[in-house]
Amino acid sequence: MKELKYSRQREAVKEALQTRFDHPTADALYQSLREKYPHISLGTVYRNLSLLTDTGSIRKISCGDGSEHYDYNVSDHYHFVCRECGKVMDLDIDLIRSLNDMAVGPDIGIVNFHSLIFYGYCRECYKKSLER
Amino acid sequence: MKELKYSRQREAVKEALQTRFDHPTADALYQSLREKYPHISLGTVYRNLSLLTDTGSIRKISCGDGSEHYDYNVSDHYHFVCRECGKVMDLDIDLIRSLNDMAVGPDIGIVNFHSLIFYGYCRECYKKSLER
DNA sequence: TTTCATGCAAACCTTTTGCAGGATA
């Protein structure tokens, strides 16, 4: 693996992700970074996000809404996605370590990760749906 | 919701998906459908896949490899994805019904689905990796 | 004959990439 050099942009991406807990997409991150770094490019954001993902400093969340979301919190945890507003939230559930073992079987070599995502309606959207 | 009319293409999409257990992408399905229906268009495949998904006849699997996969099996079950070859496999694990209840919390309205995907290396790719 | 579906191609959106110039070590 190639040597990493310091880069202001990479630090900015990391910091921006660290300060928000809404699991932004690359573009959302880019939009907010542009306020402080008007010349940063979307390509750079993508490049650094994938670099940071590869080194394990951040994590990618695929929740099926058409774009990847990113999470500064790399400790194993689960997410909830609102089907109405698309919000991605952290859940306060203990990791179920035994799950990976349940998956082993004849066609499976090793299991080293599982992604558990819950879907439904967040409180706010659920309330709105009742008012209709 | 609009009324659905019979269409040969839609039936073909459904049937093609029913006969394969590899959770194909839209394009993979399109490629195999072309053998029997050389004039079917990719747009039609996409349109029908999303129609069938909306009506609940099939299910979409977002495993984070850049494209959606489709599953004829709509009963709740879990998947395994090989990080090497990208294969998506069904797992023979009982649905953990209690999971959805664990997700409830102050910011959450209702939880009605969860997606559990395991990642690792399939038997075949794992063996190959040991030989190196 | 009304409504829905199709094929085709263009448009769209997200992500990746090539390149020449700039920053870091």
Next chain:
DNA sequence: TATCCTGCAAAAGGTTTGCATGAAA
């Protein structure tokens, strides 16, 4: 100076959509 990184813009996937035609009810 060698290597890595950036901005820019173009390209590359994957998916959606507009439109004129065709099939189903």
